[in-house]
Amino acid sequence: MNPPSAKGCLYLIPAPLQETALQCLPEEIREVLKRVRFLYVEKATTARRFIRKLLPELNLEEKIWVEMNKHRDISLHELRQWLQAGEEVGVMSEAGCPGVADPGQQLVAEAHRLGARVVPLTGPNALLLALMASGMNGQQFRFCGYLPVESRQRRQAILALERRAQDTGETQIFMETPYRNLNLLEALLQQLKPATWLCVAAGLTSPEAFIRSAPVSEWKKSPLPELQKIPAVFLIGFPAQ
Structure with a gap:
């Protein structure tokens, strides 16, 4: 009843x-x-x-x-x-x-x-805005929340997300507490394969918004962006075909 x-x-x-x-x-x-x-x-x-x-x-x-x-x-x-x-x-x-x-x-x-x-009610959503701006698969994607903080567990999580992106084509979306953004970015660049795409979308909707989507090999050629204390969304996957 x-x-x-x-x-x-x-x-x-x-x-x-x-x-x-x-x-x-x-x-x-x-x-x-x-x-x-x-x-x-x-x-x-x-x-x-x-x-x-x-x-x-x-x-x-x-x-x-x-x-x-x-x-x-x-x-x-x-x-x-x-x-x-x-x-x-x-x-x-x-x-x-x-x-x-x-x-x-x-x-x-x-x-x-x-x-x-x-x-x-309609309004801004950082996850969707980041996905829109990533150039990755917008038909199949998965939000994974926050990755583990402990180094070994985080490494395992990053590798698992990369394998899932490779096997399914899904874009993997996740976040981090702003003061740990740089640590996460460094871990991603260390663990991900050179051909895997990484997108970082930070400070969305602000005039100072930072959005970059590129293979890990290209990320490693440039200085890291200043991400401390800025809300950011991270995505890994491959460019849409």
């Missing part, structure tokens, strides 16, 4: 990849942020700062903020109450689209269990 449908709505609200890149956000995000009273966010201070820039006239004290963290379970009790009461609830990422390499999936799954409406 299906559970009774909740009357509320859960909005998935993208945030800019760079704080100043508000031009990447469609008008519908502004309209939804004006309406929703309940907001799940990773960090309330960051979310407040973003909304103040986007909607300086909005009274943020009228909203109820719930912080979510990928390292601990999210309490679903309040969400159930709000959606069953017919409220509009928002979920926001620190950057990009919520629910993708991000906490928040539990909230979406619970909204579906309750029969509430789930509405993903």
Whole structure:
């Protein structure tokens, strides 16, 4: 027997990849942020700062903020109450689209269990932007999240991704914590074969965005880019034919 449908709505609200890149956000995000009273966010201070820039006239004290963290379970009790009461609830990422390499999936799954409406809003997504700019296979691709930090495990993961790219033709997409970007790039250049293509897309949507896609052999001929503390996406594969 299906559970009774909740009357509320859960909005998935993208945030800019760079704080100043508000031009990447469609008008519908502004309209939804004006309406929703309940907001799940990773960090309330960051979310407040973003909304103040986007909607300086909005009274943020009228909203109820719930912080979510990928390292601990999210309490679903309040969400159930709000959606069953017919409220509009928002979920926001620190950057990009919520629910993708991000906490928040539990909230979406619970909204579906309750029969509430789930509405993903359009906005910037670093993974898709990087894939678009890579020149690699955009028909078959796989997002692998974050690679292991420990050197031996990371080496094994890199070699496994390269083999998968060779065997299936899939573009392999992954990320790293910004302060470890350079370490990961150095490991990739050490482990990948010369003919394998590597794309690094960093600081996307900012005027200083860096995007380079080339065989590993070509990467090794040039100085490494400055990637510390810049959000980046890494892709390995082969150029589209």
